[in-house]
Amino acid sequence: MSEVPIVIHRPAGTGCRRVTIRAQVAGLARSDDDVIEFLRRAGLPDAADVLDDPRWVQWQGGHPHDYDAR
Template sequence: MAWQTPIVVHPPEARDGRPVSVRGAPLGNAHSDRELVELLRAAGLDEADIALDDPHLVEWRGAGPHQWQPAADG
């Protein structure tokens, strides 16, 4: 089985922020870095283990890191 990042921040949704999953299990939606860290803490990750800019830990899909709103059309 191919190795995958343990944390995935999925593409932004219009009003619901970005869905977040850890090892394939959905955690909820985050609207900011702060909310993302809170979700990860609630899932049992220690703050020392949370490095949002580490591509080996977090995969940002569909939009860049720290982007919480969908791209504007046009």
């Protein structure tokens, strides 16, 4: 299990990434805006500020902020 609370999983073939917050599936994101909305719903109002902070977010597979599988 990851030490960071937010995991943005590798891109799927459908152009999205699964997002988990504290090991709970938050949803499928097609953009950073989707991730920010999931985090806002989870109670993190300044979510845009943490997307590039490795203490908060682990990006798995592919490049961060890229939602298309290549």
